[in-house]
Amino acid sequence: MSNKKSFVFLLIIILLVSGTFVFLYQYQSNKITANENKHQPLKASMNFENHPYIGDKDAPITLVEFFDIKCPTCMQWNKMIFPIIQKKYIDTHKAKIIFVNTPIPSHGKDSYLGSLALETIYQQDNEAFNEMMDQLYKYQKSPNKPWVTKQLIFSIAKNIKGVDFNQFKKDLNNKKFDGKLQEDIQISKKAKIDSTPTLLINNKRVETVINTENGKKIMSNPFSLSKINEMINKESKKN
Secondary structure, eight states, X not given: OHHHHHHHHHHHHHHHHHHHHHHXXXXXXXXXXXXXXXXXXXXXXXXXXXOOEESOTTOSEEEEEXXXXXXXXXXXXXXXXXXXXXXXXXXXXXXXXXEEEOOOGXXXXXXXXXXXXXXXXXXXXXXXXXXXXXXHHHTOOXXXXXXXXXXXXXXXXXXXXXXOHHHHHHHHHTTTTHHHHHHHHHHHHHTTOOSSSEEEXXXXXXXXXXXXXXXXXXXXXXXXXXXXHHHHHHHHHHO
């Protein structure tokens, strides 16, 4: 008889603990959802004219990617997420994407060199910028090791159609467009960009809000296709 009572008592305890766990889980989930709904994403009202882009210049929605050519996650975003965005929104003239060079100092001096090369070739041709960016990503190695060299840059530039190679080489060696790159860096600072890649949609950052034991944590999250779709659909309704 006592064994039966013990079993019933234990069963009650298990049910109470399970119910508490489910309640707390649902409460936390609702809390995160509520915070995501209430939270206003980081805004960056910047002038992005005269920057490399892909898409229809008159597209109503503007995406901006802050990137570093040595950033491994930038390359992954370029391979995994961008093709989906391009097919769904850019090729259909719903959106365009603008690129902002954001060399990360911890990635070394060659990160700056890569950004300067991209800025320099853009001054000749927008399509040449896009091709050089894609080619440099193919050669990407560890961000902790120098791999962006002038030799690599020149070997790529030589094979890009429409580029005056001799002029490009001269401009890069003379750092002719260093001031333009500095403008990009200042834009990144004003936009409070603290990681790459960072994606803005009509000047609002794509991000995720998570509740932790230490409070609410807001993170840039350009890999969230669901969030990207949600933000673009919301912006589309305004037009």
